[in-house]
Amino acid sequence: MSEAPVVEVRNISKHFGEGPTRVDALxxxxxxxxxxxxxxxxxxxxxxxxxxxxVIGCILEPSSGRLSLSGEIVYDQKWLRRxxxxxxxxxxxxxxxxxxxxxxxxxxxxxxxxxxxxxxxPAAAKRRAEELLSYLQVDHRKDxxxxxxxxxxxxxxxxxRALANDPRIILADEPTAALDSQRARIVIDLLRKVAxxxxxxxxxxxxxxKIFDRFDHIFSLRDxxxxxDVGLAA
Numbered sequence: 391m392s393e394a395p396v397v398e399v400r401n402i403s404k405h406f407g408e409g410p411t412r413v414d415a416l417x418x419x420x421x422x423x424x425x426x427x428x429x430x431x432x433x434x435x436x437x438x439x440x441x442x443x444x445v446i447g448c449i450l451e452p453s454s455g456r457l458s459l460s461g462e463i464v465y466d467q468k469w470l471r472r473x474x475x476x477x478x479x480x481x482x483x484x485x486x487x488x489x490x491x492x493x494x495x496x497x498x499x500x501x502x503x504x505x506x507x508x509x510x511x512p513a514a515a516k517r518r519a520e521e522l523l524s525y526l527q528v529d530h531r532k533d534x535x536x537x538x539x540x541x542x543x544x545x546x547x548x549x550x551r552a553l554a555n556d557p558r559i560i561l562a563d564e565p566t567a568a569l570d571s572q573r574a575r576i577v578i579d580l581l582r583k584v585a586x587x588x589x590x591x592x593x594x595x596x597x598x599x600k601i602f603d604r605f606d607h608i609f610s611l612r613d614x615x616x617x618x619d620v621g622l623a624a
Contacts (some may be wrong), residue, residue: 394461395422396558396591397446397590402455404441404614415441416452417605423591425558428582430602431595433611439595440563442611446593447521448474449481460558483552487564489544491536497547498523498532503553515554522550526580529547540574549580553588561591571600578604 404416431439444450457465501519523529528546566574610617
């Protein structure tokens with residue numbers, strides 16, 4: 391590809407503990423994720439998928455290696471950014487298996503809060519939230535509380551929240567696990583739309599075989615090591 395990768399992982403390792411109790415959660419992992427690309431991370435439980443996602447999300451500090459996000463080296467044997475919270479707000483959108491919407495806020499408020507935390511004025515944050523809910527075709531539910539939303543609607547609101555600050559990197563941890571096959575495919579197709587139209591890199595941790603054909607690439611992890619990179623045609 392001619393474009394530079396949005397996410398560059400180079401020789402990342404992560405271990406917990408020392409000596410005989412040491413656990414190597416990631417072992418010398420390297421991968422690139424390019425703009426307008428949706429990739430999957432798969433592997434058995436304990437293979438390192440969520441650990442790798444948390445490292446890329448700057449939530450978990452690696453033990454060694456280098457990490458570059460949107461052209462900025464953010465970790466090289468140590469964090470090169472002092473304010474990791476600001477880095478996450480600027481560069482990364484997170485989507486989880488449980489939508490994690492705040493139960494006392496309605497749909498547009500749940501999206502706007504992410505923009506407000508990044509420093510936006512409330513009125514501008516509301517406009518942005520309403521634009522995103524319309525973009526994801528759930529604006530008719532903008533005044534509904536999370537408990538009043540279907541699973542698919544709640545996940546769309548969660549995607550809108552992840553897009554609030556227009557990040558180039560979207561990290562999704564089992565976003566379709568609670569959805570049936572049809573709704574799962576709709577969610578992944580929405581993420582593909584986001585990737586293409588926002589030139590974003592989308593990384594999805596999943597066990598969900600019914601959506602494997604929706605990925606541009608699938609990275610497989612086993613025992614903390616990268617096993618393979620499988621294209622859609624594979």
